[in-house]
Amino acid sequence: MQAAVLYEAKQPLVVEDVDLDSPGPGEVKIRLGATAICHSDIHFFDGDVPMRSAGIAGHECAGIVEEVGADVTSVKRGDHVVMAPITGGCGRCMNCMVGLRHLCQGVTRSGPHHRNKRGEPLAPLAGPVGGLAEYTIVHEFQTAKVPDDLPMHVACLLGCGVLTGFGAVVNRAQVKPFQSVAVIGTGGVGLNAIQGAAFSGAHPVIAVDLLDNKLEAARKFGATHTVNASQGDPVQGVKNLTGGRGVDFSFIMAASSKAVRQAFEMLGPRGTAVMVQITSGDMSDFAPREFIGERMFTGSMLGSTRLQLDVPRYVDIYKAGRLKLDELVTECYSLDRVNEAVASSKSGAALRNVIVF
Ligand SMILES: [Zn+2]
Ligand SMILES: [Zn+2]
Structure with missing residues (x-):
């Protein structure tokens, strides 16, 4: 599988073959459908946010569940999902119990799950997703189901920009x-x-x-x-x-x-x-x-988002013509053109550029 790896800030992303673990308990492996370039990604690419290690950015994503780890109950193989850099909440920690599920303290971040061919771990950057890759692993609480007929390049916008x-x-x-x-x-x-x-x-x-x-x-x-x-x-x-x-x-x-x-x-x-x-x-x-x-x-x-409540609502109002999503997408790119997509996003020329897998 291929991924766009950031080895050094201010340098182009390197699209290369990487390896991915199997999903652990509570985790799901996703085949990416689309990932939008968000400005939080660009802050890493530009070195505005210091990176601790090489890694894979991309956190505004949609895809299809490929495999689920032990104890996963909310999604199954074949489900279309949006992935977000926050979780819908464990439901058991103090923040979840007082209704602040987007500030859940209960889920420890998993990963890194990707490794390059030299065996070096590639951490998810700009949120625990790692979506500039053909496959990734996230916690099931980071996913929200969407209908199969929602196009991926539109669905991915519900992973960050719309929520925020x-x-x-x-x-x-x-x-x-x-x-x-x-x-x-x-x-x-x-x-x-x-x-x-x-x-x-x-x-x-x-x-x-x-x-x-x-x-x-x-x-x-x-x-x-x-x-x-x-x-x-x-x-x-x-x-x-x-x-x-x-x-x-x-x-x-x-x-x-x-x-x-x-x-x-x-x-x-x-x-x-x-x-x-x-x-x-x-x-x-x-x-x-x-x-x-x-x-x-x-x-x-992230817009105080209740992920599993808000995403289906946004899909509903999109289908009813009350939420513009198509109009937000400026251009779709393949993963090997990721640096072009980033350059265009940086120039301010695009509302959202989307990598389509
Ligand atoms: Zn974002
Ligand atoms: Zn919680």
Whole structure:
């Protein structure tokens, strides 16, 4: 079997033959159908996140169960599944019991399961999936069943980008009708936050970005207003669109300190800024007095996703025409063209590039 191996940051991935273990207890072996290139993968490729060893990235994946290990009960051979870099929760740990299954403490990460032909282990990178390979092994709790007729290149988007963006709005923020929303950074995840806000009945839904073509895309996904932050102060732009009050929720998708600061300043009283990007930004210049208006910051762990509950729901609303997925896929590539797919994703030219196996 082939995999795209990252040996060194800033170097091309090496597509080569690798070996894979058999699934252990609770684990499933998956034949990959499709894996989307996510920006978290790119942070590893670029060395923004230090890698401890050579490994296999790819965590936004769909595939077919090939083999199940001992004690696996939720899926069987032949099932079509989405795989995610979080688990649906063990159901027994304290976090699961209080309803925070996406923050489960009970599952120890398995792997590495891949080895190169020199016998060196290849760890899963950017999440415990290892999806840039023809086969991989994940814990059964990381999988959610999807219908057989859902195309793989669409299904894979339900492994990270949709969960992260849509989930930040509907699960973490729990946006309600007529609440106002701004999304800063309208790449793939940002567009999913926008469609989550539109689905929730938010108004206005304001897209903030530096590029007009991204703002145009945002309108197609449900943004009611757009603010081009390269053409003036986006905080003022957002305030103008909310009667001077500011928004109830801002979602930070853009990896910059400036975006973090702007997201906070564009909030109305008791508004919440939700940190979705987790890579860069300095928050040391926030002063205690800035919180007098009861404005809040919070994080969102992969959209606070309840994997086995949310994925089937997303499939349902996709089939009903209320969730755009096809429109998120810019181009499909074979595994041997993975470096082309990554370069195109890095350039910002693509919403999502997908490796199809
Ligand atoms: Zn991702
Ligand atoms: Zn748990």
